[in-house]
Amino acid sequence: MPELPEVETVRRGLAPVLEGARIARAQVNRPDLRWPFPPRMAERLTGARVDRLRRRSKYILADLDTGETLIVHLGMSGRMIVSGGGAGRDMLAQFHHLHPAPEKHDHVILDTDAGARVTFNDARRFGAMDLCPTEAVEEHWLLKGIGPEPLGNAFDEPYLVAAFHGRRTPVKAALLDQRIVAGLGNIYVCEALFRAGISPLRQAGRIAAPRVAALVPIIRDVLTEAISAGGSSLRDYRQADGELGYFQHTFRVYGREDEPCQTPGCTGKIRRKVQAGRSSFYCPDCQR
DNA sequence: CTTGGGTCCTGTGCGC
């Protein structure tokens, strides 16, 4: 899926066209994605003004002036594509209010009063949408229990050391656990562990505290760099304007099985090992 | 409580 950097990139692309705009029309083409849509979703969205677009973990949150918040998760293959209207759009498209032809898996289409369109397309349908009272968003069952934002103040060295303490699970699984830290996925965990020189197989509770502490700024750096690059585009991911991210060119281990390790002086080869059903990419020589 | 495996879906790329 889009991980935190991709979701943040999408949020930033949507904000200029959605914030302050009113949803003039909501087209919902099927009753569900991963879970059923909330009752009367189209009606509850129609006429609502989007006051603010936020992100929590891998969720995009659209606060509406109706007192409800639209919760969106992109799953593995979800995209939100902007077309027509708004600043920075193609002039011809803007003039004619043209929208691209409907595509397979366009599940939800939102048209704003300014003539912009946001299309949610999700081939695998692991994505989700729900509506919930804005003041109760943090208590929503999907968001409740999610750990601190890795780019926020609550995610610091003492926190991660404490969170890892006594954990026998591999550090790879611990970092993927959204209750420990929010928003990391397979790619950025692999990349952060490589930079930290920590093997994904190592038990979280058996990493020396200074090495755990070092992970904190490394995780922040990886995510920040990825956001700057517009995220990583592999298969399905696109920015809201349809452009590709380019952080994937910066991967040091992800998807690089059998390639030589890039660490200066290291003669190791990147390995791939499946942990809990997910591929971990790492250098056995410089990750311990 | 923790943890591994199965599961929900479709699409793509590869070996044969």
Next chain:
DNA sequence: TGCGCACAGGACCCAA
């Protein structure tokens, strides 16, 4: 060209 299989950025759920 076609077929079957492995694999893909997530994360819930349940059995052990």
